[in-house]
Amino acid sequence: MISYAEALDLFGSDDLIGIGMQADSVRRRLHPEGIVSYIIDRNINYTNFCTEYCSFCAFYRPMGHPEGYVHPKEVIFAKIQETLDLGGTGVLMQGGLHPGLKIEWYEDLLSSIKQRFPIHLHCFSAPEITNIAEVSGLSLRDTIARLRDAGLDSIPGGGAEILDDEVRHRISRLKCSTQEWVDVHRTAHQLGMRTTATMMFGCGETLEQRMNHLQIVRRIQEETGGFTAFIPWTFQRENTSLGRFVKEEATAVEYLQTLAISRIYLDNIENVQSSWVTQGLKTCQLGLRFGGNDVGSIMIEENVVSAAGAHHRASEEELRRIIRDAGFVPKQRDTLYRTYFLN
Ligand code: SF4
Numbered sequence: 001m002i003s004y005a006e007a008l009d010l011f012g013s014d015d016l017i018g019i020g021m022q023a024d025s026v027r028r029r030l031h032p033e034g035i036v037s038y039i040i041d042r043n044i045n046y047t048n049f050c051t052e053y054c055s056f057c058a059f060y061r062p063m064g065h066p067e068g069y070v071h072p073k074e075v076i077f078a079k080i081q082e083t084l085d086l087g088g089t090g091v092l093m094q095g096g097l098h099p100g101l102k103i104e105w106y107e108d109l110l111s112s113i114k115q116r117f118p119i120h121l122h123c124f125s126a127p128e129i130t131n132i133a134e135v136s137g138l139s140l141r142d143t144i145a146r147l148r149d150a151g152l153d154s155i156p157g158g159g160a161e162i163l164d165d166e167v168r169h170r171i172s173r174l175k176c177s178t179q180e181w182v183d184v185h186r187t188a189h190q191l192g193m194r195t196t197a198t199m200m201f202g203c204g205e206t207l208e209q210r211m212n213h214l215q216i217v218r219r220i221q222e223e224t225g226g227f228t229a230f231i232p233w234t235f236q237r238e239n240t241s242l243g244r245f246v247k248e249e250a251t252a253v254e255y256l257q258t259l260a261i262s263r264i265y266l267d268n269i270e271n272v273q274s275s276w277v278t279q280g281l282k283t284c285q286l287g288l289r290f291g292g293n294d295v296g297s298i299m300i301e302e303n304v305v306s307a308a309g310a311h312h313r314a315s316e317e318e319l320r321r322i323i324r325d326a327g328f329v330p331k332q333r334d335t336l337y338r339t340y341f342l343n
Pocket residue numbers: 050051052053054057058059060095096097127172175
């Protein structure tokens with residue numbers, strides 16, 4: 001393990017290849033069999049109504065907006081059936097923070113999906129769970145336990161952005177604080193659920209603030225061991241109000257450097273994802289030599305980053321090809337990163 005100060009020094013280094021090689025050796029230690037995984041799943045955004053007005057978000061619509069929606073259950077069922085028909089194993093269901101949907105609405109949705117479909121439900125980021133608890137007048141623990149009992153299998157790391165309250169105050173003033181994000185994940189882990197950790201960087205934060213984020217994630221993992229993966233991606237500025245202030249998106253070099261440092265510093269988290277959705281296939285492929293051992297989802301449907309200008313597309317065969325061409329063995333996985341599939 002390297003220290004916070006050593007990791008911060010790597011951010012100041014211009015030896016990109018050296019950092020990549022160091023990350024690659026951590027990746028090899030954790031995944032000596034040379035497998036790079038991907039998942040077939042689908043993002044379902046059950047509502048785009050939201051009360052938080054995050055400045056980096058091009059997805060939400062304010063309450064009452066004519067383009068706002070809450071998907072009826074039948075629409076969600078049809079999307080899940082389509083996912084299963086395409087060989088999918090899970091759905092990542094997230095939405096805006098709706099002030100009128102109480103926990104019973106979510107319990108009914110989860111249990112009616114589970115009654116109909118054999119599918120892993122990876123749903124509701126920390127801000128949504130905090131919102132459900134508030135709207136329903138429940139403790140965080142009871143909220144997560146009730147969602148779990150209704151069918152929630154695991155929790156995505158969305159809503160982390162940069163876990164530093166100065167940054168959060170600037171880009172998502174109304175959304176959950178660093179402590180609230182930590183509390184959701186820690187509580188879920190204590191209740192026996194697995195979650196992922198994410199980081200959206202390149203939104204004007206300092207390198208120290210980026211490191212603070214990595215340190216928080218590392219400490220939670222030391223305490224609970226509940227994170228399955230770390231998934232960093234870059235802020236996509238198109239159609240966002242923050243994009244008027246952050247003139248340049250992070251470059252591919254900055255992405256690869258941050259990915260590699262994440263792999264080196266977070267060596268207590270088994271999986272690190274190289275993102276093709278925000279970076280494109282070529283950078284994603286390079287990321288496999290900068291510490292990444294997973295390329296994420298083939299993304300049957302994705303509305304949030306495409307609303308902010310990321311329009312990359314890939315089929316399963318393309319993802320398998322870039323993995324093979326980088327010298328690895330492609331394997332389909334499930335949401336909990338199990339690659340027991342025979343392919
Ligand atoms: S990022 Fe999430 S919480 Fe923020 S405005 Fe968008 S949908 Fe709402």
